[in-house]
Each structure stands twice: as C-alpha cells, then as structure tokens.
Amino acid sequence: MTSLPLVSVIIPCYNAENFVESAVRSIMEQTYSNLEIIVINDCSSDNTGEILKRLAEKDPRIKYIENEQNLKLPKTLNKGIKLSKGEYIARMDADDISFPERLEKQIAFLLSNSEIDLVSTNSQWIDENDDILDYRTTHPKFHCEIQHVLPWKCPLVHPSIIARRSFFIDLEGYKEDILFGEDYELWIRGWLEGKMYHCLPEVLLYYRSHKNQMTGTGFNANNAKSIRSFLYTFLLETKNPKFLFGILLQTKIFHFLITKTYKLRVLLK
CATH class of the missing domain: 3.90.550.10 (Spore Coat Polysaccharide Biosynthesis Protein SpsA; Chain A)
Incomplete structure (x- = not known):
C-alpha cells in the first residue's frame, strides 16, 4: 500500500x-x-x-x-x-x-x-x-x-x-x-x-x-493601495485591460457602489 x-x-x-x-x-x-x-x-x-x-x-x-x-x-x-x-x-x-x-x-x-x-x-x-x-x-x-x-x-x-x-x-x-x-x-x-x-x-x-482581523469587508485605503500597486505592475507587464478594471475596483467610490448594490439585493430578497 x-x-x-x-x-x-x-x-x-x-x-x-x-x-x-x-x-x-x-x-x-x-x-x-x-x-x-x-x-x-x-x-x-x-x-x-x-x-x-x-x-x-x-x-x-x-x-x-x-x-x-x-x-x-x-x-x-x-x-x-x-x-x-x-x-x-x-x-x-x-x-x-x-x-x-x-x-x-x-x-x-x-x-x-x-x-x-x-x-x-x-x-x-x-x-x-x-x-x-x-x-x-x-x-x-x-x-x-x-x-x-x-x-x-x-x-x-x-x-x-x-x-x-x-x-x-x-x-x-x-x-x-x-x-x-x-x-x-x-x-x-x-x-x-x-x-x-x-x-x-x-x-x-x-x-x-x-x-x-487584518482583512475585512470594509474599505481600507492602505490595503487598497497595496493591491492597486501590484495590479498596476501586472497591467504594465501584460497589457491586459482586465487589470485596469481590478485597479478601479480598489477605489473608494467603486467599493461604495458595490457595497450599496449588495445591501440593496439583500433587502429585496
């Protein structure tokens, strides 16, 4: 065996x-x-x-x-x-x-x-x-x-x-x-x-x-900055436009919109 x-x-x-x-x-x-x-x-x-x-x-x-x-x-x-x-x-x-x-x-x-x-x-x-x-x-x-x-x-x-x-x-x-x-x-x-x-x-x-905990559901400016930084590096290396969308998601306004949309879906269940 x-x-x-x-x-x-x-x-x-x-x-x-x-x-x-x-x-x-x-x-x-x-x-x-x-x-x-x-x-x-x-x-x-x-x-x-x-x-x-x-x-x-x-x-x-x-x-x-x-x-x-x-x-x-x-x-x-x-x-x-x-x-x-x-x-x-x-x-x-x-x-x-x-x-x-x-x-x-x-x-x-x-x-x-x-x-x-x-x-x-x-x-x-x-x-x-x-x-x-x-x-x-x-x-x-x-x-x-x-x-x-x-x-x-x-x-x-x-x-x-x-x-x-x-x-x-x-x-x-x-x-x-x-x-x-x-x-x-x-x-x-x-x-x-x-x-x-x-x-x-x-x-x-x-x-x-x-x-x-170190991670969470709320928006943290320093955490988002860290992610944007390496996504930007990958964007430059690969020229893949999807990385640009990832960078935008790591901004406060996008996080706000996504959170509000999720909460609205929960309320409408």
Missing part, C-alpha cells in the same frame, strides 16, 4: 488567543493524518504562545516556532515554507476553522489531477462567537474560470488552499514587501507562469469575520 504524502500546514499566529486553539485543533482533528503542523508565533503580546506550546506538548506533529521579532505575514509564511518538509503545503489562519475532511478531499483531488498545482475550497463566514453569518463564497471552480477573473478579483480563499511544494519553490514564495494582498499577488504571478488552479465547490472552511 502506497503511503500517503506528507502535508505541511502553516499557521502564522499573532495575538489570536481567542481563536487559535479552535483553529489548530481543527487541523489536529483532520481525517487526513500524515501532517506536520507548523505554528509560528509572530511576537504575540497575548497568551497565543502559551496556548500553542500546550497544544504542541499534546501532539508531536505540531512544530512550535517563535519569531524573535515581528516579521509580518509574508515573511512568516516564507519562513514556514522553508522549515516545512511536506510534499504538499497547506495554509490555515489562526482564527478560522477547517472542516474535518478538508485536507483529505484536497489531497485526493491533487493526487488524481496531476496538472493542477493548487486547490482551494469555498468558505462559510462566521463571527467571533462561531455564529453563522449570511455570507458564503461561491468562487469559480475550474482553472479556465479562475484565470478569467484573476485580473480583477481574488477567487481563491487563502486559508483554504493547499499546493504542491513545487508551486512555492518555483515562484520563490510570497513577495515580502507586500503586506496586504500577498496571496492575490502570488496567485496572479503563478497564473502568468503557467500554474493551474482549482476550487472545490463545497464549503470546507469556516472563515471568521471579527474586528481584530
């Missing part, structure tokens, strides 16, 4: 004491068991480190890493990739919850589809009390659909992805000077270099929306 490949799950953690145990346990309790779970404490000032150390004592698959200084997300992710040993590398955030069968289903798909480099899933949003919110993603499934929308929106849920190790090695990981949208930039760069994507249509991740 062929042994199952090792999957390295990278979980960067920063001041996540309220949610990190649930997040890590959701990986510990996966139906796919051949894992190394790399948890990296990025200089948290709360009890995140103590919680992670306690979990690491209970499960030998957990490798606890502590940054000497706050490296921010992209550098921490690249550090996790370098420390990992798995043939496959999965992402997980310190405040989300993976469904038990998530990794098993993603690995099964990758083993059966050698042309695909990265697989994501859809997600159901929850709040800080684990209550279900009225939003779940319905991202495009096939690569041909994903590449169609990549220039103007991010169709892959970052904490839900798993990729072949070669994906990260070939692309040399995340751009460390991009502090917001580092995942989106990587997906575009990978697509332009011929990498293939797929999204499993089912929900396999609870994505938590709360006031302390």
